[in-house]
Amino acid sequence: GENVEQHPSTLSVQEGDSAVIKCTYSDSASNYFPWYKQELGKRPQLIIDIRSNVGEKKDQRIAVTLNKTAKHFSLHITETQPEDSAVYFCAARSNSGYALNFGKGTSLLVTP
Amino acid sequence: NAGVTQTPKFQVLKTGQSMTLQCAQDMNHEYMSWYRQDPGMGLRLIHYSVGAGITDQGEVPNGYNVSRSTTEDFPLRLLSAAPSQTSVYFCASQTYPRPNSPLHFGNGTRLTVT
Numbered sequence: 001g002e003n004v005e006q007h008p009s010t011l012s013v014q015e016g017d018s019a020v021i022k023c024t025y026s027d028s029a030s031n032y033f034p035w036y037k038q039e040l041g042k043r044p045q046l047i048i049d050i051r052s053n054v055g056e057k058k059d060q061r062i063a064v065t066l067n068k069t070a071k072h073f074s075l076h077i078t079e080t081q082p083e084d085s086a087v088y089f090c091a092a093r094s095n096s097g098y099a100l101n102f103g104k105g106t107s108l109l110v111t112p
Numbered sequence: 113n114a115g116v117t118q119t120p121k122f123q124v125l126k127t128g129q130s131m132t133l134q135c136a137q138d139m140n141h142e143y144m145s146w147y148r149q150d151p152g153m154g155l156r157l158i159h160y161s162v163g164a165g166i167t168d169q170g171e172v173p174n175g176y177n178v179s180r181s182t183t184e185d186f187p188l189r190l191l192s193a194a195p196s197q198t199s200v201y202f203c204a205s206q207t208y209p210r211p212n213s214p215l216h217f218g219n220g221t222r223l224t225v226t
Binding site: 006051 | 155157218220
């Protein structure tokens with residue numbers, strides 16, 4: 001089955017800096033790559049997603065890039081703010097299955 | 113719309129007890145799933161269903177049973193709770209079979225087995 005690796009497990013940045021979280025996947029048939037943000041004690045919520053026919057997608061301060069050849073995708077957050085502090089999960093879904101396979105998460109701390 | 117509703121929010125069980133975690137959605141989503149979340153382990157799929165009467169196992173199905181008698185409900189049963197099942201459980205749903213449809217999570221159930 002699909003195996004999703006996520007790095008780093010923890011990330012600390014100063015307010016205003018950029019943050020980058022990287023994920024790799026094993027199944028070359030995977031075609032959907034969402035990112036979820038989970039604040040402490042709350043449910044994961046989708047913040048951005050990308051399909052395999054797109055190399056990059058942006059939504060204000062958040063962007064995701066996908067390299068199908070290398071089988072990795074990344075989340076970029078620019079001009080970070082304290083409210084960006086949370087755990088971020090990447091995930092991948094194969095076009096031969098229904099389940100989302102998640103990475104183990106990155107705990108992002110943005111310090112003022 | 114309420115979205116995905118999970119009950120209870122918190123539960124404490126003794127080893128060997130049984131219980132059912134409830135999950136209901138009002139979005140008419142065909143696909144529903146259960147994940148467990150443990151520190152440092154991410155979200156791991158327990159069971160999923162692509163429609164009423166259809167269920168299948170995920171990555172960590174042992175110790176859990178599910179059924180899907182209606183589109184709206186997808187309960188998760190622990191027949192004989194073990195301390196290893198202490199976790200936060202999330203139910204999620206999405207439209208099917210649209211491949212890029214987002215997964216909607218419930219608020220979670222925090223289960224402790226002593």
